[in-house]
Amino acid sequence: MTAGAVVLGTSGDGLGYARLDADGAIVEHGTIVDGDLARFVAETGAARWIWSDTAHWYPRLLAAGVRVARCRDLRLCHAILRDSAFVGAPTEIRAATSWDAAGEQEVDAAAPALFALSGESGPRGVPHDLDAAVAEEVRQRTAVRSSAEHGRLELLCAAESAGALIAAEMRAAGLPWDVAEHERILEETLGSRPPAGGLPARMAMLAGEIRTHLGDAQATLDAPAKLLRSLHRVGVPAQSTSKWELSRYEHPVIAPLLQYKRLSRLLTANGWAWLDEWVSDGRFRPVYVPAGVVTGRWASSGGGALQIPRMLRQAVRADEGWTFVVADVAQLEPRVLAGMSNDLALARAAQGRDLYAGIVDSGTVATRAEAKVAMLGAMYGATTGESGRLVPRLRRAYPRAMKLVDDAARTGEQGGVVSTWLGRSCPAPSTRWARAQRQAAGETGTAVERDRARREAGDRGRFTRNFIVQGTAAEWALAWLGEVRSRLAALDAVPTSEQAPRSGSGLGTRPHLAFFLHDELIVHTPLRHAEAAATIVREAAASAGRLLFGGFPIDFPLDLKVADTAAKD
DNA sequence: GGAACTAGCGCG
DNA sequence: AAAGCGCGCTAGTTCC
Numbered sequence: 001m002t003a004g005a006v007v008l009g010t011s012g013d014g015l016g017y018a019r020l021d022a023d024g025a026i027v028e029h030g031t032i033v034d035g036d037l038a039r040f041v042a043e044t045g046a047a048r049w050i051w052s053d054t055a056h057w058y059p060r061l062l063a064a065g066v067r068v069a070r071c072r073d074l075r076l077c078h079a080i081l082r083d084s085a086f087v088g089a090p091t092e093i094r095a096a097t098s099w100d101a102a103g104e105q106e107v108d109a110a111a112p113a114l115f116a117l118s119g120e121s122g123p124r125g126v127p128h129d130l131d132a133a134v135a136e137e138v139r140q141r142t143a144v145r146s147s148a149e150h151g152r153l154e155l156l157c158a159a160e161s162a163g164a165l166i167a168a169e170m171r172a173a174g175l176p177w178d179v180a181e182h183e184r185i186l187e188e189t190l191g192s193r194p195p196a197g198g199l200p201a202r203m204a205m206l207a208g209e210i211r212t213h214l215g216d217a218q219a220t221l222d223a224p225a226k227l228l229r230s231l232h233r234v235g236v237p238a239q240s241t242s243k244w245e246l247s248r249y250e251h252p253v254i255a256p257l258l259q260y261k262r263l264s265r266l267l268t269a270n271g272w273a274w275l276d277e278w279v280s281d282g283r284f285r286p287v288y289v290p291a292g293v294v295t296g297r298w299a300s301s302g303g304g305a306l307q308i309p310r311m312l313r314q315a316v317r318a319d320e321g322w323t324f325v326v327a328d329v330a331q332l333e334p335r336v337l338a339g340m341s342n343d344l345a346l347a348r349a350a351q352g353r354d355l356y357a358g359i360v361d362s363g364t365v366a367t368r369a370e371a372k373v374a375m376l377g378a379m380y381g382a383t384t385g386e387s388g389r390l391v392p393r394l395r396r397a398y399p400r401a402m403k404l405v406d407d408a409a410r411t412g413e414q415g416g417v418v419s420t421w422l423g424r425s426c427p428a429p430s431t432r433w434a435r436a437q438r439q440a441a442g443e444t445g446t447a448v449e450r451d452r453a454r455r456e457a458g459d460r461g462r463f464t465r466n467f468i469v470q471g472t473a474a475e476w477a478l479a480w481l482g483e484v485r486s487r488l489a490a491l492d493a494v495p496t497s498e499q500a501p502r503s504g505s506g507l508g509t510r511p512h513l514a515f516f517l518h519d520e521l522i523v524h525t526p527l528r529h530a531e532a533a534a535t536i537v538r539e540a541a542a543s544a545g546r547l548l549f550g551g552f553p554i555d556f557p558l559d560l561k562v563a564d565t566a567a568k569d
Numbered sequence: 570g571g572a573a574c575t576a577g578c579g580c581g
Numbered sequence: 582a583a584a585g586c587g588c589g590c591t592a593g594t595t596c597c
Binding site: 010015086223224225239240242243262265269270297304306307309310328332333431473517518519520 | 580
């Protein structure tokens with residue numbers, strides 16, 4: 001049983017709390033002795049903690065070894081409710097306030113930014129004081145209750161808040177990273193580590209080869225415009241230096257150049273400098289930014305956590321005595337689309353393992369590759385090429401699903417707002433966009449302006465078309481993640497001898513989430529709990545499907561493995 | 570000498 | 582082949 005809802009915030013010179021009843025009335029309030037937040041939270045026990053910004057409050061709790069089961073992140077929920085088309089009539093939540101501020105990033109638990117410790121809100125940050133939090137919580141409850149879709153909005157706010165907890169915990173725990181293995185990959189691929197400023201051996205060799213073919217010993221390889229001119233001089237009429245473009249030409253310079261670009265990418269994005277900066281004590285600790293993407297997907301800040309290249313995944317290595325459960329959802333977005341649109345034909349094609357194979361089996365297209373490119377085209381708004389050619393076949397086979405994305409595109413083109421399944425709405429178009437559309441419609445502008453307006457309308461249509469699907473997929477993933485988190489927390493702690501001390505904040509006493517990337521997660525688990533953790537990950541996927549789509553027969557099969565590395569096969 | 574920009578490529 | 586959505590990051594270039 002929970003002890004209800006408790007708001008935390010600064011109060012006077014210190015910290016205070018306020019316990020709320022179901023109507024949002026304060027039933028008890030007080031100050032937190034000595035500002036000892038961690039002790040207060042630990043002693044209060046189970047509650048739904050309501051606070052301004054998880055990134056502000058939670059890291060210091062984790063640093064003290066205190067984990068909470070549930071919270072309400074007022075900043076994140078404010079952003080959802082403020083913009084949601086599911087919140088009807090004008091409510092206070094729509095008024096411009098300091099709750100519109102961006103969140104705090106990174107609060108390093110070991111050395112917090114000054115403003116993060118002071119209890120004051122940061123520059124242009126959300127307010128952290130108790131009174132403001134209580135008032136905002138009441139506004140949010142009113143907004144949710146006033147909605148005809150209060151069930152969905154409540155679900156979304158709960159999932160979003162759970163995600164905020166997870167983001168902080170995953171940073172605290174870190175992703176186990178084998179520095180020696182990473183260095184082995186670097187040396188094998190690039191050659192031995194160069195002195196500062198130099199090029200690794202294999203890159204230097206390739207550079208020499210390329211310059212020979214370019215007939216210019218001084219040729220610059222890292223500046224696209226200059227490289228393009230060098231290529232033109234030796235008869236390669238490329239329009240850009242992108243690898244797709246270059247690979248179309250036959251010239252002895254192409255192969256070493258493409259290889260050089262590949263190695264250069266590894267060196268600059270994930271080379272030795274990256275290791276030095278981002279991996280310490282055997283952990284990669286990125287800053288996750290919940291809802292950092294307009295669709296509700298997470299973003300990350302620093303270290304490129306969401307872009308770990310496949311070739312480095314074998315450096316993700318579990319602690320001794322521990323292992324990973326690595327799982328991703330097969331074709332999450334089209335499955336979510338089937339659920340949103342109530343498209344039983346698409347749901348039937350999705351039943352079992354491979355949705356694209358199901359589309360082929362239905363006779364809609366001939367090959368799996370065609371099914372994939374057609375489905376991506378439908379969700380992204382492809383109009384040309386093979387993808388654009390195949391989309392009409394999907395329209396015939398899955399009219400309900402296709403109507404949903406086509407309608408979303410039309411709404412967007414006309415300047416309207418679309419929403420995800422649980423009620424996250426896309427931003428309204430900019431005033432500049434709207435003005436350009438009005439002028440084009442009134443045929444007052446030049447032909448160039450009208451062309452531009454038409455193109456921008458199409459851009460926005462493709463955005464809103466994709467928004468509903470990508471955003472709902474993000475909601476499904478949050479529900480999955482939240483369920484995994486709470487069920488892992490209920491597993492028994494392992495004996496001290498089997499714990500992972502480097503998974504900070506006491507998270508190393510039992511299986512914990514270690515990584516999340518849109519439709520994939522990694523659980524770091526003691527060997528003895530690996531099977532239980534795998535079962536939880538699977539069952540949580542089914543649970544997330546039911547939470548969003550009730551009894552609608554769409555399943556969410558996982559590619560799941562228990563392994564010591566995160567390498568993809 | 571730094572801010573704002575582009576090109577290119579990694580991830581889903 | 583690139584196309585059609587959403588990102589972050591680095592290096593180079595341009596502009597103040």
